Amino acid sequence: MSLHIPANDFGQIRVFEVRGALPENAIKKTPEGLKTLFGTDALDPTYIDIIKINDLSSMSLTDYIARGYDMEAADHDIAAVNGIEGYAILIMSSAAGGAEATLELAPELRHITTYVPKAQLQVIEPLTSDSAKGVINGPPGKPPKSNARIGGMIATIALIVLFLLVGLMIWVA
Secondary structure (H helix, E strand, O other): OEEEEOOOOOOOEEEEEEOOOOOHHHHOOOHHHHHHHHOOOOOOHHHEEEEEHHHHOOOOHHHHHHHHHOOOOOHHHHHHHHOOOOEEEEEEHHHHOOOOEEEEOOOOEEEEEEEOOOOOOOOOOOOOOHHHOOOOOOOOOOOOOOHHHHHHHHHHHHHHHHHHHHHHHHHHO
16 A cells, blocks of 8 residues: 655644564664665654554553644544554654655555644734724825925026026027
């Protein structure tokens, strides 16, 4: 059986059950051991957890995942996850390093479920301060021209015209 992990997969945990004995090199998460189980050596062992169910004592695997990874199982998966005996293997999305990967599962592995993070929506509280009230205007425009400025502009234009007339008279004479 093969299992596809898409590129840029994020936040998911894939849960596998190991039927029978688990080889020692797989327990130690060596590249050879992981290749034997998953058919690829592209997985980062840092993001793979191999759990011996008997080591959990009185805690169930769903409780372990809920407390350790802050992920809740879907109601229909709880019995299947808690029914795992022997070893469970948890593969985080980060194990593929953001790349696409296809896992070719060894015959002794069975994919039980994939934990998917729940979307967390935040309710935005309305702003109640006085500074949040009022009207937003567009950008400020140019201030209107004052009478003195308009008079100065007219005087400048008149001086330029007079200068040109005087220059024309001197040139003609």
